[in-house]
Amino acid sequence: MGTVNGNYAIGVDLGGTTVKTGLVSQTGELRYQNKFDSKGDAGPEKVIKQIALSVKDAIAHNDSGKIIGIGIGAPGVVDNNGCVKAPPNLLHWDSVPLAKQLQKEFDDVVINVENDANCAAIAESKFGVGRDYPDFLFIIWGTGIGGGIILNRKLYRGPSGGAGEVGHISIDYEGPMCGCGSRGCVEAYIGQKYLSNRTIEKVKTQPSSLILELVRGDYSKIEPMYISQAAEAGDELARSILCEAGTFLGVAVGGVMNTMDLRVSVIGGGVSAAGSLVINAVQDSVRAHVLKPLRDDIRVIQSELGNNAGILGAAGLVL
Amino acid sequence: MGTVNGNYAIGVDLGGTTVKTGLVSQTGELRYQNKFDSKGDAGPEKVIKQIALSVKDAIAHNDSGKIIGIGIGAPGVVDNNGCVKAPPNLLHWDSVPLAKQLQKEFDDVVINVENDANCAAIAESKFGVGRDYPDFLFIIWGTGIGGGIILNRKLYRGPSGGAGEVGHISIDYEGPMCGCGSRGCVEAYIGQKYLSNRTIEKVKTQPSSLILELVRGDYSKIEPMYISQAAEAGDELARSILCEAGTFLGVAVGGVMNTMDLRVSVIGGGVSAAGSLVINAVQDSVRAHVLKPLRDDIRVIQSELGNNAGILGAAGLVL
Numbered sequence: 001m002g003t004v005n006g007n008y009a010i011g012v013d014l015g016g017t018t019v020k021t022g023l024v025s026q027t028g029e030l031r032y033q034n035k036f037d038s039k040g041d042a043g044p045e046k047v048i049k050q051i052a053l054s055v056k057d058a059i060a061h062n063d064s065g066k067i068i069g070i071g072i073g074a075p076g077v078v079d080n081n082g083c084v085k086a087p088p089n090l091l092h093w094d095s096v097p098l099a100k101q102l103q104k105e106f107d108d109v110v111i112n113v114e115n116d117a118n119c120a121a122i123a124e125s126k127f128g129v130g131r132d133y134p135d136f137l138f139i140i141w142g143t144g145i146g147g148g149i150i151l152n153r154k155l156y157r158g159p160s161g162g163a164g165e166v167g168h169i170s171i172d173y174e175g176p177m178c179g180c181g182s183r184g185c186v187e188a189y190i191g192q193k194y195l196s197n198r199t200i201e202k203v204k205t206q207p208s209s210l211i212l213e214l215v216r217g218d219y220s221k222i223e224p225m226y227i228s229q230a231a232e233a234g235d236e237l238a239r240s241i242l243c244e245a246g247t248f249l250g251v252a253v254g255g256v257m258n259t260m261d262l263r264v265s266v267i268g269g270g271v272s273a274a275g276s277l278v279i280n281a282v283q284d285s286v287r288a289h290v291l292k293p294l295r296d297d298i299r300v301i302q303s304e305l306g307n308n309a310g311i312l313g314a315a316g317l318v319l
Numbered sequence: 320m321g322t323v324n325g326n327y328a329i330g331v332d333l334g335g336t337t338v339k340t341g342l343v344s345q346t347g348e349l350r351y352q353n354k355f356d357s358k359g360d361a362g363p364e365k366v367i368k369q370i371a372l373s374v375k376d377a378i379a380h381n382d383s384g385k386i387i388g389i390g391i392g393a394p395g396v397v398d399n400n401g402c403v404k405a406p407p408n409l410l411h412w413d414s415v416p417l418a419k420q421l422q423k424e425f426d427d428v429v430i431n432v433e434n435d436a437n438c439a440a441i442a443e444s445k446f447g448v449g450r451d452y453p454d455f456l457f458i459i460w461g462t463g464i465g466g467g468i469i470l471n472r473k474l475y476r477g478p479s480g481g482a483g484e485v486g487h488i489s490i491d492y493e494g495p496m497c498g499c500g501s502r503g504c505v506e507a508y509i510g511q512k513y514l515s516n517r518t519i520e521k522v523k524t525q526p527s528s529l530i531l532e533l534v535r536g537d538y539s540k541i542e543p544m545y546i547s548q549a550a551e552a553g554d555e556l557a558r559s560i561l562c563e564a565g566t567f568l569g570v571a572v573g574g575v576m577n578t579m580d581l582r583v584s585v586i587g588g589g590v591s592a593a594g595s596l597v598i599n600a601v602q603d604s605v606r607a608h609v610l611k612p613l614r615d616d617i618r619v620i621q622s623e624l625g626n627n628a629g630i631l632g633a634a635g636l637v638l
Contacts, residue, residue, distance in 0.1 A: 085612070135477075135478045147578075149579075152478075158580020158581070159454045159580055162610075163578065163579055163580040165610055166578050169574035169577060170570050171492050172490070172493070172503075174491070182573070183607075183608075252574070254501070258484040259466075259488065260477055260482055261477020261481040262478070263478075288500075288501060289487075289501050291499055293405070294481070
């Protein structure tokens, strides 16, 4: 099972399009990083080959320390045996024992596999703004709304590894249909696609908004990045859309705080990059939706790890 | 700190009106039970005296075994040191170190204090329908909606002991105001008082309902017990009210299942006594509000412990 002392871990961030692998020091320094095509539509065998290539490349760039293990962040549910189930963007992939398969290729090191949002939560806990908080809810706000729960500085996986799916908390039992088949999921309000569609509808009634100017009049190009840019420039509609989105997220987060007795939420992912306007809106909303004893202690904090959270958290699995 | 071997535990169920204490065997047999006035409006000192009286009476009825400890279930938040904070129905009670105070009176036994809903969850896990499930969400559906979370057969208290407040999960961000100051809390739909008020409004438009007959035309007497009776007798309005209430609860429970990767919910408390109609409605609603991988495994189960859950769970703290 490899050496347990040493200087570096390999962190793999597996996605539907790319596999990104890094050489990470014990303090979370990213010493080297690569990016390979993950061949996500070519089936598990091809994907595993690409991971192996990417890992070998990263190991080859290690010139000074020992490799203590390989951590892999994968989409989908990862069971307690490192088996990856139904990842949304990897085709022909029902249930694959990824840890076991890779162990054949790298037989002398520890290999751990974890869900990608859970990896990002670990990254926040070990190397990010979560270092200051033993217990928090991490949220990744991008295409969808994912999450990971850190309790006493450890990942809470739940009985079968599926914990953290806060995007599918319903904030309105009569709300819009979500892709998951349920109604009123917070993701169906503020996931990237849904948020863009909501914005398109609003811009149609307020075409003077800077948002429309930024996409040069092309409604189909409206997406959170432009809403953020318009908001930063002071556009009223954009600001109100982001505040509303933050408020929606806060309703769901408040429910989690009440249930799990948590106070802190760290928010990462593309939409969170919109910054303090949206982060403050989430915080205000969480405060309005938790019981009094929690209220003053509620903190909603923007992630600072950016795109490297996946690699760092994967490395964190074995560090 | 007393003996750790022995046959009995003392379980105390402290409420605003009564303090009920039982002598409980290690298998959860209730050998003796008493009931004292808790003097909840006379301040902590008086309440603690009443608890002591009640405990002494129960100990005096122990003729065969050793007392291994005293467990106390109390309303309000109980911190990690057995300090009871802001219990809703105990007056002049801000924060009282209940464990410490009682230890003066009973200096040779272990004393543990826990929130009452958490105690009931422990009772389900050790002695009730929860025995078959290592992980579940317990809900007590009465005046309010409380809860307790069992993970790997242990109570999940949260970082400061406040976990399980599922009654204040919002199921509609634009919903009715709740007593807690937030909007759309599931308690504001189905807590006893709210449910009764919702029913009164509906009965006004459908006065032929059996509910009105059961309360002899007195709207102010409408409460869940009569709704259940009318539903059992086949009254359509009563049935639809209970189904709707179950559906509301299921929205909140579904969010918890998604977040914590749970599959099972045990429901106790007065309203749950309405039985399979309402329990099935909760289960259907939970299934409709969780992600696919959880759906088939969702189980919503009615508690069978009844009014003794509090005493049994309190005893379970030290068994």
